[in-house]
Structure formats: C-alpha cells, structure tokens
Amino acid sequence: MNNRNILINLFLNATGWDQAARHHVAGDASNRKYVRLTRSDGTTAILMDAPPETGEDVGPFVMIANHLRDVGLSAPDIYHHDESNGLLLIEDFGDALFTDLIARDRSQEIQLYRAAADVLIHLRDTPVPGLPICDADWLTEMIAPLFEWYAQDVDKTSQTKFFGLFRTVAARTAGTDPVLILRDYHVQNLLLLPDRSGVKRVGLLDFQDALIGHPAYDLVSILQDARREVRPEIEEEIITYTLTQTGDDAQLFREAYAILGLQRNLRILGIFARLCLRDGKTAYVDMIPRVWGYVQRDLGHPALAAVSELLGTLLPEPTPNYLVGLKSQCPR
Numbered sequence: 001m002n003n004r005n006i007l008i009n010l011f012l013n014a015t016g017w018d019q020a021a022r023h024h025v026a027g028d029a030s031n032r033k034y035v036r037l038t039r040s041d042g043t044t045a046i047l048m049d050a051p052p053e054t055g056e057d058v059g060p061f062v063m064i065a066n067h068l069r070d071v072g073l074s075a076p077d078i079y080h081h082d083e084s085n086g087l088l089l090i091e092d093f094g095d096a097l098f099t100d101l102i103a104r105d106r107s108q109e110i111q112l113y114r115a116a117a118d119v120l121i122h123l124r125d126t127p128v129p130g131l132p133i134c135d136a137d138w139l140t141e142m143i144a145p146l147f148e149w150y151a152q153d154v155d156k157t158s159q160t161k162f163f164g165l166f167r168t169v170a171a172r173t174a175g176t177d178p179v180l181i182l183r184d185y186h187v188q189n190l191l192l193l194p195d196r197s198g199v200k201r202v203g204l205l206d207f208q209d210a211l212i213g214h215p216a217y218d219l220v221s222i223l224q225d226a227r228r229e230v231r232p233e234i235e236e237e238i239i240t241y242t243l244t245q246t247g248d249d250a251q252l253f254r255e256a257y258a259i260l261g262l263q264r265n266l267r268i269l270g271i272f273a274r275l276c277l278r279d280g281k282t283a284y285v286d287m288i289p290r291v292w293g294y295v296q297r298d299l300g301h302p303a304l305a306a307v308s309e310l311l312g313t314l315l316p317e318p319t320p321n322y323l324v325g326l327k328s329q330c331p332r
Contacts, residue, residue, distance in 0.1 A: 008049060011087045012037070015080040017045060031056050036092060045079060050086040058088050061208035063129070065090075067180075068207070071126035073119060074193055074200045075207065093203035096194075098187035099228060113222070113238045115202050116190055120179075120218050121245050122199045128180050134213035136170035139263050145270025146315075149277055154314050162314065165307055170263065172303065173214045173256040176248075182207040185218040186225045215246075216257040217264075224261050224294040226268050226287050232297075258301035265294045269315075273326060280331045288318045288326075 012018040020037035025046070031054035035047040050056035058081065068075035076091035098112045132138070140163050147159050184206045191203035219242060223235040239257065243250050268291050272284040299308040316322055 004049075004051060007085050008047070008087065011080075011082050011085070011089075012047070015089055017047075017089065020045075022047075037089075044092040046076070046090050046092045048088040048090060050088070052084070052086045056086050057083075058086050058208075059083050060210070061088065064182075064207050064210045067129050068204060071123070072199065073122065074196060074203045076203075076205070093191045093193060093205070096192040098190040098192065101192060102187065109234060110237065112187070112190075112192070113234060114241055115192075115199075116185070116187070116222055117219065117238050117242050117245075119199050119202050119204070120185075120215065121242065123179050124177075124215055124246065126180070128178065128212050131180070131210060131212050133178055134181065134211050134217065135174065136167050138211075139170040139173075139260075140167040143263060143266045143270070145274055146266045148270060149273035150269045151315050153316075158310075158314055162307075162310055165310060166263075169259055169303060169307060173216075173259055175252070176214055176256065178212045179215045181211055181213040181215075181217040183209045183211065183218070183221065185221040186227065187222065188227055214256050214260060215248075216253060217260050220257055220261040220264055224265060224297075226265075226272070226291050226294075229290060255301065255303045258298045258304060261294060262298040262304060262307070265291050265298065269295070276326055276330045278331075282327050282330050285323050285326050285330075288323060292318050 009018065012020070017037050017039070020039045023036045023038070025034045025036050031051060033049040035049065037045045037047055048058065048061070050058050050061075062078055062081055062083065065075040065078060069077070074093075076093060078088060078090055080089040081087070098116070102109045102112060143163070143166065147154050182204065189204070189206040191205070193201050193203045219239070223230050223238055239254070242248075243253060269288060272288050272291065275281040275284040298304065299311065
C-alpha cells in the first residue's frame with residue numbers, strides 16, 4: 001500500500017467512512033480523483049483526492065463552496081477536510097449531470113441552459129469574494145499556452161504584436177461591474193437537484209479556479225463548450241434570454257462576449273495541445289476542431305477585425321493532417 005492510500009485510509013477512519021464501499025467516479029483534466037463512498041445504510045459522500053505534490057490545493061474549493069452556499073446557490077457541503085494532505089469529504093450531488101440529461105432527452109436542453117443562465121444572473125446580485133480580477137493583462141497573459149503548445153512555430157515578434165493588440169481589445173471589457181466567475185462553467189459540471197427549488201436546483205462543481213471578471217465570461221464557458229457542440233440557435237437564445245433578464249446593453253455585452261470567447265478558446269487550443277504533447281491525453285486533440293470553430297465565430301465580431309487579420313497569418317488550421325501530427329507526438 002503506497003503512502004497516498006495510507007493517508008486516505010487514515011482520513012476515512014477519522015471521519016467514520018472507512019467501512020464505506022468505494023467506487024471511482026469520472027474526473028476532469030486535473031490531478032484530482034473522486035470516489036463515491038456508500039455506507040451500508042445507503043448514505044453517500046464524495047471523497048476528493050487532490051495530492052498537493054501534484055500542484056493541487058483544496059483550500060480554494062472549500063472557500064468558494066462556502067461562499068456559493070452563503071449567497072444561496074448549491075455547492076457541495078464540506079463534511080470533513082484535511083487541506084494539508086489534499087483530502088475532502090463532500091456532499092454527493094448524484095449523477096444527474098446536465099450533459100447526460102440532454103443526451104437522453106434533447107427537449108430538456110433549453111430548460112437546462114436557462115437554469116444555468118439563471119445561476120449566473122443570480123450571482124450578479126451577490127457580493128464578490130476577495131479574489132484576483134481578470135483584467136486585460138490577465139486575459140492576455142492566459143493566452144500564452146496557445147503559442148507554447150498549439151502554434152509553436154510563431155516567432156516572438158509576432159507573438160508580441162498579437163499580445164499588444166489583444167490587450168487593447170480586452171480592455172474594452174472593463175466597463176461592466178465585475179462578478180464572481182467560476183471559469184469551468186459547463187454542463188459537465190452542473191447537476192440537476194430536483195428536490196431543491198429555484199437556482200438551488202443547479203448543483204455546482206469544479207469552481208476552485210474562480211476569479212472576479214466580466215459577467216459574460218461564464219456564459220461563454222457554457223455556450224461555447226469544448227466538450228459538446230452547442231448549436232448556434234441555442235447559444236443565441238440563451239444570450240437573448242440573459243439580456244432580457246438583466247437589461248444589459250446588448251451591443252456592449254455581445255462585444256464582450258466575443259472578446260472573452262476568443263480569449264477562452266485560444267487558451268483552450270493551447271491547453272488541449274499541452275494535454276496531448278505533455279501529458280499523453282490524446283482525446284483532447286479530437287475536440288480541437290470544435291474549439292477552432294468557436295474561435296472563427298468569435299473573430300467574426302467587428303471589434304475583433306484587426307485581431308482576426310493578424311491571427312489569420314499566425315495560427316495553423318487544425319486540418320486532419322495537423323491533428324494526426326499532434327497525436328503522433330504524444331508520449332505514451
């Protein structure tokens with residue numbers, strides 16, 4: 001038995017869950033692992049195993065979860081925590097992931113996306129915690145993986161030119177009151193909790209990287225989802241629904257949506273290439289064409305005309321041959 005398993009067994013023994021049956025549940029692209037614990041009486045909990053030596057830190061998850069519950073949303077209750085060893089015992093929200101519900105019954109799609117939008121609308125009227133702000137500098141710096149992993153042949157002079165141009169464009173998103181943004185806000189991280197009402201019917205997961213930013217950021221996250229195709233008509237309907245509920249200036253909001261969409265998707269191109277080239281996770285390469293499509297959609301906004309012209313000369317299109325080449329470089 002390795003040291004990690006010993007730590008986990010000691011933690012579960014101290015919390016009274018050592019006799020529970022253990023079943024691994026699907027994780028994400030991080031080093032965290034999740035195990036569903038089931039006692040003989042049927043009660044369940046989720047063990048989050050986030051080894052600090054791999055760069056994981058459960059402290060932000062605990063802090064943001066407590067904040068979200070305080071402002072009337074459904075984040076998992078933290079039953080027990082050992083932050084120094086990266087172990088949490090948290091509430092089990094079940095398996096009714098939005099993405100699975102939509103796959104089984106497409107007629108629920110609009111209803112579920114509206115419920116997700118309602119959570120973001122609710123967050124606008126809540127106090128923001130003390131977290132860093134996603135300003136123009138942060139937004140620009142976070143695109144760096146694009147050139148480190150996806151477009152590695154772009155020279156430093158061209159990179160500098162792009163970053164300067166994008167920073168100027170990103171500054172146009174600064175005029176709106178910032179809100180808490182969860183950043184990994186998509187249907188794979190949302191669960192339906194039918195026993196709750198209102199915005200609490202949406203169970204929230206994977207928010208430990210939350211920051212403060214523009215209210216369009218998380219809407220882009222869920223409507224330009226790298227993991228599943230969101231039809232343009234669905235995207236448009238939810239944007240329109242959000243604007244109707246908030247009364248935002250539609251032109252300014254849509255401009256910010258396109259700028260933030262481009263920022264997120266350029267970064268994701270780099271991250272997915274890195275997950276392949278560094279970590280050997282080839283499945284992420286298959287999602288690159290979808291992300292590329294979102295990039296092209298965002299570049300169609302007039303505010304990004306100059307950026308579009310420059311990127312057109314810098315970024316390799318993810319053709320089948322290009323993607324095969326990426327996969328061929330993945331370590332086994």
